[in-house]
Amino acid sequence: MPKGSGLYMAWPATTRYGLSVAPGNLGLVQDFLNTITEGTIAPPDLLATLASAQEWADRVTEQWISIDDLGWAKTLPRLTENDRKALVGIRDQLFEGLFGHSHSETASRLGRNNPTYHPVMTVSTGGIELRPDGEGWKYFETALLLICHQGQLEGVLRRMKSCKSETCDVVFYDRSNNNSGVWHDVKVCGNRANVRAHRERSATN
Ligand SMILES: [Zn+2]
Numbered sequence: 555m556p557k558g559s560g561l562y563m564a565w566p567a568t569t570r571y572g573l574s575v576a577p578g579n580l581g582l583v584q585d586f587l588n589t590i591t592e593g594t595i596a597p598p599d600l601l602a603t604l605a606s607a608q609e610w611a612d613r614v615t616e617q618w619i620s621i622d623d624l625g626w627a628k629t630l631p632r633l634t635e636n637d638r639k640a641l642v643g644i645r646d647q648l649f650e651g652l653f654g655h656s657h658s659e660t661a662s663r664l665g666r667n668n669p670t671y672h673p674v675m676t677v678s679t680g681g682i683e684l685r686p687d688g689e690g691w692k693y694f695e696t697a698l699l700l701i702c703h704q705g706q707l708e709g710v711l712r713r714m715k716s717c718k719s720e721t722c723d724v725v726f727y728d729r730s731n732n733n734s735g736v737w738h739d740v741k742v743c744g745n746r747a748n749v750r751a752h753r754e755r756s757a758t759n
Pocket residue numbers: 593717718719722723724737738739743
């Protein structure tokens with residue numbers, strides 16, 4: 555399969571919500587965030603148990619390797635319970651950092667217990683190269699943050715959004731011209747909000 559062909563995109567968590575995927579490596583971050591359970595379909599939280607987290611990890615790294623044009627993707631060691639907990643923690647922090655609201659009620663606030671990550675910087679023939687570093691799954695977490703950072707510089711990170719619905723945090727990639735999308739699915743979450751607003755208006759009239 556040609557790299558980035560987009561034909562056989564199979565990000566395991568994002569596809570559960572029937573969403574179009576963010577471009578390139580940003581799809582990895584989107585998939586990681588979409589391991590949550592959310593919305594009306596409510597599939598399980600893929601990071602809830604070590605077994606389901608491992609199953610997701612196997613599939614997501616395979617997909618990452620198949621689309622990776624940065625040369626960062628690699629097979630990672632089997633997850634330990636501590637790795638799983640660290641992934642849940644960084645997922646909470648990313649929700650807070652990128653979307654301004656926490657996902658889980660137990661989420662640690664940014665600034666407190668906020669782990670730091672160390673990329674590697676080298677001078678290479680193409681210019682300055684920045685790469686993820688770290689042992690085991692710390693490498694994966696560093697890669698997630700670096701991909702976000704790169705998306706921030708390229709202006710595409712702001713297109714990755716968490717659904718505006720109060721009961722849905724699904725992470726979608728907004729391809730609208732003016733980046734004005736707010737619902738992961740207009741028909742589901744958008745309609746539900748409209749019906750609620752209509753009911754509230756009727757009740758006050
Ligand atoms: Zn939604």
